[in-house]
Amino acid sequence: MKTATNLIYRGDCHSVLKRNFPENCVNLIYMDPPFSFNPKYAKLWYDKETLQMFEEIRKGSVKHYTAWISKRIEQAHRVLKNTGSIYLHCDWKFGHYIKVEMDNIFGKNNFQDEIIWHYSVGGKSQKRWGRKHDTIFFYTKSKKWTFNKKHAKVEPRKTGSKSFGGRIGTDENGRPYQDKIAKSGKIYRYYLDEGRIHDVWEIQPIQSQDKKRTGYFTQKPDELLERIIKVSSNPKDIVLDLMCGCGTTLAVSHSLRRQWIGIDISSQACEVIKQRMEGLEGINKVEIRGLPLTIKDLKKLGGFEFEDYICDMTNSVKTKHTSDKGIDGYHLGETPLQIKQQERVGRKVVDEFETALRRKNKNHGNIIAFSFTKGAYEETARARDDGLDIELIKMSELIKADYDLETLLE
Numbered sequence: 001m002k003t004a005t006n007l008i009y010r011g012d013c014h015s016v017l018k019r020n021f022p023e024n025c026v027n028l029i030y031m032d033p034p035f036s037f038n039p040k041y042a043k044l045w046y047d048k049e050t051l052q053m054f055e056e057i058r059k060g061s062v063k064h065y066t067a068w069i070s071k072r073i074e075q076a077h078r079v080l081k082n083t084g085s086i087y088l089h090c091d092w093k094f095g096h097y098i099k100v101e102m103d104n105i106f107g108k109n110n111f112q113d114e115i116i117w118h119y120s121v122g123g124k125s126q127k128r129w130g131r132k133h134d135t136i137f138f139y140t141k142s143k144k145w146t147f148n149k150k151h152a153k154v155e156p157r158k159t160g161s162k163s164f165g166g167r168i169g170t171d172e173n174g175r176p177y178q179d180k181i182a183k184s185g186k187i188y189r190y191y192l193d194e195g196r197i198h199d200v201w202e203i204q205p206i207q208s209q210d211k212k213r214t215g216y217f218t219q220k221p222d223e224l225l226e227r228i229i230k231v232s233s234n235p236k237d238i239v240l241d242l243m244c245g246c247g248t249t250l251a252v253s254h255s256l257r258r259q260w261i262g263i264d265i266s267s268q269a270c271e272v273i274k275q276r277m278e279g280l281e282g283i284n285k286v287e288i289r290g291l292p293l294t295i296k297d298l299k300k301l302g303g304f305e306f307e308d309y310i311c312d313m314t315n316s317v318k319t320k321h322t323s324d325k326g327i328d329g330y331h332l333g334e335t336p337l338q339i340k341q342q343e344r345v346g347r348k349v350v351d352e353f354e355t356a357l358r359r360k361n362k363n364h365g366n367i368i369a370f371s372f373t374k375g376a377y378e379e380t381a382r383a384r385d386d387g388l389d390i391e392l393i394k395m396s397e398l399i400k401a402d403y404d405l406e407t408l409l410e
């Protein structure tokens, strides 16, 4: 089965893949997951499981992270072609846990390599070793996969006089070589002016002056993705990035004549990618599927449609019962939510919401609207003195939320 290509999906890669992608449809996957977030707004965007996971990470535990990443790796495995490859980018803190999940899902025998991306930037420490590498796990789905050896070579061999067990010589064309003799007596000839293939890649991170720099905090260098894409796919193949940030994988795939698909939960990231891709030769307009609406669009929605939309975007469950009077939904199924498609929501609305909270024996709730009056803020301060914690959230903040969230991602 085929999938649409050369487009961006905004959303959680787990649900995007589940809803839109058939099995065995992409040739290569790159995945560069986040390991932290800005708690201020994340509570509105992420589901309970994700929030719990990041909170635990903050406290030093990874128990739920493995379950979270595992669900997304399972989807990656499902959509990858049987002859496909996946590269999962990790840091030194999380790699070990992720490796176990990858082994469980892809099979230990399909683990092909652990690539070390070595760079020289980053701080020095007086108390421990300088941290100068990321880890990239390379897995395949079966025993058959694409590996374009000629693009995998990273640097010419040293042409010194030491043979290290082989026989050094020069052929009739003047090319230096080394012959190695196998136990069987067979001679293998390696040309010393050819690059070597190995799994320690020395590539510098994107420089501050680089014209390709997008300003996205976690942007990876083109060279890194070029190597992966050239070696593990062919022109016209489909390359998928599940958490594509500012779209490095997509831009490089396009320049190498691959088809590409990017997914990111951040609408800000999707906008950066769109601009980046539309600036490339041969691309006119890029479609983003699943982007949240603008304030202008939200004002035009019908009342129920607006409530549905807000409940959906904030992981809230809409109320169905008349006993829930004054409460439109429950954030994460628990915290009461009042949704107003209005500007300048005032004291009266806050006051009524207080009554609704008391009736439900709740001491915390959120009101979402386009803006609030001074009186509304004064009323929430008064309610706080009475033990009720009411948060007033402006739509503009909500829309901007994932921007704040993502710029702080490490």
Ligand SMILES: C[S@@+](CC[C@H](N)C(=O)[O-])C[C@H]1O[C@@H](n2cnc3c(N)ncnc32)[C@H](O)[C@@H]1O
Binding pocket: 011, 012, 013, 014, 032, 033, 034, 216, 218, 219, 220, 221, 242, 243, 244, 245, 246, 247, 248, 249, 263, 264, 265, 266, 269, 406, 409, 410
């Ligand atoms: C480390 S960054 C990726 C950087 C990217 N490789 C680049 O070169 O720009 C991680 C990205 O994952 C996205 N993200 C976090 N959770 C996600 C999810 N559940 N589904 C899709 N994207 C997600 C974040 O918005 C962020 O842009």
